[in-house]
Amino acid sequence: MIVTLKGDITSEQYQSLIERIEDKGLVPWPDKGTSKTVVGIRGDTTKIEPDYFMADGVESVTRISTPYKLVSREFHPSDYVIDVSGVKIGNGYFAVIAGPCSVESEEQLFAAAKAVKEAGAQLFRGGAFKPRTSPYAFQGLGEEGLGLLVKARDRFGLPVVTEIMSEKQIGLFARYDIDMYQVGARNMQNFDLLKELGRVGKPVLLKRGGLEGTIENWLSAAEYIVSEGNPNVVLCERGVKGIETKAYRNTLDLNAVAAVKRLSYLPVIADPSHGTGNLSLIPDISLSSIAAGANGLLIEVHPDRRKALSDAHQQLSPEEFGRLMKEIPKFVRLRRKIEKLRKALG
Ligand SMILES: [Mn+2]
Structure with a gap:
């Protein structure tokens, strides 16, 4: 799952998102390499609805459809060096x-x-x-x-x-x-x-x-x-x-x-x-x-x-x-x- 953040997310809103992720036993995976800042969620998210992570400061939450997530272009659109x-x-x-x-x-x-x-x-x-x-x-x-x-x-x-x-x-x-x-x-x-x-x-x-x-x-x-x-x-x-x-x-x-x-x-x-x-x-x-x-x-x-x-x-x-x-x-x-x-x- 990927959480895309709004540009003006406050540090309190960000912290609360990280806690919501961790409370579910999942690992937040920030990726700052793109223009939109996204946070990947590592772990089994199959039983959680994306809406669960919608909150102030969050633009969208999307499920990555492939079995590999963190290496997918959906997670990080531009090429890595x-x-x-x-x-x-x-x-x-x-x-x-x-x-x-x-x-x-x-x-x-x-x-x-x-x-x-x-x-x-x-x-x-x-x-x-x-x-x-x-x-x-x-x-x-x-x-x-x-x-x-x-x-x-x-x-x-x-x-x-x-x-x-x-x-x-x-x-x-x-x-x-x-x-x-x-x-x-x-x-x-x-x-x-x-x-x-x-x-x-x-x-x-x-x-x-x-x-x-x-x-x-x-x-x-x-x-x-x-x-x-x-x-x-x-x-x-x-x-x-x-x-x-x-x-x-x-x-x-x-x-x-x-x-x-x-x-x-x-x-x-x-x-x-x-x-x-x-x-x-x-x-x-x-x-x-x-x-x-x-x-x-x-x-x-x-x-x-x-x-x-x-x-x-x-x-x-x-x-x-x-x-x-x-x-x-x-x-x-x-x-x-x-x-x-x-x-x-x-
Ligand atoms: Mn050889």
């Missing part, structure tokens, strides 16, 4: 997260960081903990990998993004001051992890689940984080299982990129590396994602993919990545035209 250690994403700010699939060695990681920095990426990624289908596949360097990421950050100045697999790792991630915590597709509905990340407050990159990732489930996963008090969520479309099995591994769902932007104010980025699983499609799908409204891209880059310990078939070389990066500004400008057209269509 998420700040990752000084790098902005969303509402006109475009950011590229690039780096190898896995942290393999200092030599490999530094070569990748140098290359993506020189090409103009804003954030550096690399997996230290790897969720692999087979227990015999490379599981990542673990804590040693986090240490190497931090060394690369200190050397090249790019904030780091890496995957967290369990709430038990939060203390470890905090010790290394990881800038952005990635929740992988397999963990999109790991509710204990999502809730804990909501209490931590660090920016979260929330990937869409491959099988359970309906738009509603994805935004509900974001709601778990935001409703615990962490508004810093960036959504990441990383491909879903389609009917194709040979030409590409996953289907990057451009509809989803466009659709979540209608339904939520959270930034959304696209991951064409995992979203296609096919190196040759990455330029096409990267630039199409920008046209569809993505606020950023996640692209895997490896200094020598023949030696990669995971996802060898989908990581760009530094040279290929550099060429792709040069094309991005044109597509960001193209997107502004598309945005105008979209708004004209209503």
Whole structure:
């Protein structure tokens, strides 16, 4: 439920509204990011009539129809900007997260960081903990990998993004001051992890689940984080299982990129590396994602993919990545035209 306040609400009227909300065992959720000041109500409001909260100083009370509330555009109409250690994403700010699939060695990681920095990426990624289908596949360097990421950050100045697999790792991630915590597709509905990340407050990159990732489930996963008090969520479309099995591994769902932007104010980025699983499609799908409204891209880059310990078939070389990066500004400008057209269509 959302309570929209009148511009001239007095502090006594405001206080009395907050008390009415709390008396029902609900949590008031003020949002001052819009021109009209609104107060969201967190908790189960299904048995309460909106009129209950009508009072002096209140303009209207509306029920949000979707199962996710605090991440919906109904609650906050304008786009959010998420700040990752000084790098902005969303509402006109475009950011590229690039780096190898896995942290393999200092030599490999530094070569990748140098290359993506020189090409103009804003954030550096690399997996230290790897969720692999087979227990015999490379599981990542673990804590040693986090240490190497931090060394690369200190050397090249790019904030780091890496995957967290369990709430038990939060203390470890905090010790290394990881800038952005990635929740992988397999963990999109790991509710204990999502809730804990909501209490931590660090920016979260929330990937869409491959099988359970309906738009509603994805935004509900974001709601778990935001409703615990962490508004810093960036959504990441990383491909879903389609009917194709040979030409590409996953289907990057451009509809989803466009659709979540209608339904939520959270930034959304696209991951064409995992979203296609096919190196040759990455330029096409990267630039199409920008046209569809993505606020950023996640692209895997490896200094020598023949030696990669995971996802060898989908990581760009530094040279290929550099060429792709040069094309991005044109597509960001193209997107502004598309945005105008979209708004004209209503
Ligand atoms: Mn990968």
